[in-house]
Amino acid sequence: MGLGLPTDAAGWRARARAFTAERVAPIAAEIDRRDRVPDELLPPLAESGFLGLGIPRSWDGSAGDARSVSAVLDELARGSAAVAVLVSVHLAVCAHPILEWGTEVQRERFLRPLARGERIGAFALTEPGAGSDSAALTTRYSRAADGFELRGTKMFTSNGVSAGTLLVFATRDPSLGHRGISAFIVPPGSPGFSVAQRLDKLGLRGSETCELVLDGVRLPSESLLGPEGSGLKVALGALTAGRVGIASCALGVAESAFAALRGAAQRSREEWMRIAVAEAFVELAAARALVERAAERKDAGAPYASEAAVAKLFAARAAVSIAGRGVDVAGPEGVRAGAAAERLYRDARVFPIVEGTTEIQALVLARELLGREPSENP
Ligand SMILES: Cc1cc2nc3c(=O)[nH]c(=O)nc-3n(C[C@H](O)[C@H](O)[C@H](O)COP(=O)(O)OP(=O)(O)OC[C@H]3O[C@@H](n4cnc5c(N)ncnc54)[C@H](O)[C@@H]3O)c2cc1C
Numbered sequence: 001m002g003l004g005l006p007t008d009a010a011g012w013r014a015r016a017r018a019f020t021a022e023r024v025a026p027i028a029a030e031i032d033r034r035d036r037v038p039d040e041l042l043p044p045l046a047e048s049g050f051l052g053l054g055i056p057r058s059w060d061g062s063a064g065d066a067r068s069v070s071a072v073l074d075e076l077a078r079g080s081a082a083v084a085v086l087v088s089v090h091l092a093v094c095a096h097p098i099l100e101w102g103t104e105v106q107r108e109r110f111l112r113p114l115a116r117g118e119r120i121g122a123f124a125l126t127e128p129g130a131g132s133d134s135a136a137l138t139t140r141y142s143r144a145a146d147g148f149e150l151r152g153t154k155m156f157t158s159n160g161v162s163a164g165t166l167l168v169f170a171t172r173d174p175s176l177g178h179r180g181i182s183a184f185i186v187p188p189g190s191p192g193f194s195v196a197q198r199l200d201k202l203g204l205r206g207s208e209t210c211e212l213v214l215d216g217v218r219l220p221s222e223s224l225l226g227p228e229g230s231g232l233k234v235a236l237g238a239l240t241a242g243r244v245g246i247a248s249c250a251l252g253v254a255e256s257a258f259a260a261l262r263g264a265a266q267r268s269r270e271e272w273m274r275i276a277v278a279e280a281f282v283e284l285a286a287a288r289a290l291v292e293r294a295a296e297r298k299d300a301g302a303p304y305a306s307e308a309a310v311a312k313l314f315a316a317r318a319a320v321s322i323a324g325r326g327v328d329v330a331g332p333e334g335v336r337a338g339a340a341a342e343r344l345y346r347d348a349r350v351f352p353i354v355e356g357t358t359e360i361q362a363l364v365l366a367r368e369l370l371g372r373e374p375s376e377n378p
Pocket of ligand 1: 122123124125128129130131132133155156157158159201204209350353354355356357358359360
């Protein structure tokens with residue numbers, strides 16, 4: 001890997017645009033209908049270097065900065081939101097945290113196959129009773145001979161069926177709050193690990209959303225990612241990057257919806273359609289600027305949690321709004337099952353929830369603007 005790969009975001013965008021036109025857009029409707037990203041798409045995704053983005057070549061990655069990651073996700077999502085979300089989760093909340101927090105041994109064993117795209121990554125934080133308030137998770141870990149034992153249930157894990165490597169968050173004792181949480185690298189073949197169900201969804205169909213059961217999963221001591229008790233820090237850092245990723249995916253859906261809207265308005269003489277296109281353009285331009293700003297801050301090594309929250313909040317909202325206008329303009333055809341406008345709208349509607357809801361993004365921003373609430377954990 002390495003020879004012939006782009007060296008800047010514009011190059012990565014061009015590569016992803018060509019890939020999407022050839023391999024993703026033609027099967028997008030089928031991915032949605034069958035609720036499956038075909039296995040055959042994974043080797044070309046890996047060969048393209050997309051599954052190793054943001055990971056140094058020395059770890060078998062394809063290099064590239066946050067702007068490159070964002071550009072690739074935007075382009076893939078213009079073809080299929082499910083494919084883009086698969087890549088975003090794999091990179092931002094699994095491979096990149098292992099790069100950041102992993103020991104040399106963990107990087108050797110887990111990061112290399114992720115960077116080469118031989119394994120897909122997943123991130124299991126949310127539980128049936130703990131989502132927005134992730135410090136309330138109840139999956140327990142205990143010390144066992146030569147390692148740890150994990151017991152609990154995880155909910156809404158993206159890439160949960162296909163994952164070859166998962167980051168799983170568990171607490172030593174729920175009464176310790178965020179200080180009790182640690183991150184573990186879990187290979188799914190471990191005894192006691194199972195996928196209890198794959199959830200059927202409104203949108204992002206094709207992206208696997210799963211319930212996972214950890215029934216006494218035994219892990220060697222080198223499975224702990226980062227220092228014991230720093231799991232929430234690992235998770236929140238991953239989610240900040242993940243929000244730029246999901247914002248980029250939402251932007252791609254908004255771009256596709258805008259292109260369809262504009263095409264319909266060009267064929268029509270209706271003034272209200274012209275206004276809809278102009279309004280949508282403003283939303284799209286603002287979303288694009290906010291996503292770029294968050295990625296630029298990350299590349300500059302500056303704090304970017306509030307920029308990521310703003311980008312995620314606004315891009316998700318813009319995708320819903322523009323895709324909604326697309327349904328309006330398409331009229332009755334736009335609500336028929338299988339219509340492109342209908343799929344884009346269903347996909348867009350999931351973005352305000354995934355990787356932290358709109359309300360949680362607003363609270364992240366409010367903390368920046370107003371300081372912590374007295375009741376908040378430090
Ligand atoms: C398609 C999909 C993929 C996902 N993938 C993953 C994944 O890969 N890994 C993973 O760990 N999780 C994943 N999630 C879970 C997702 O991050 C959570 O659903 C989300 O964080 C919300 O948590 P929750 O479901 O528990 O909802 P809740 O936290 O119960 O929220 C319900 C509602 O209450 C609001 N709310 C909650 N707390 C507050 C508050 N303090 N102030 C104001 N409003 C509040 C929320 O905004 C929301 O509107 C995924 C979810 C979806 C839908």
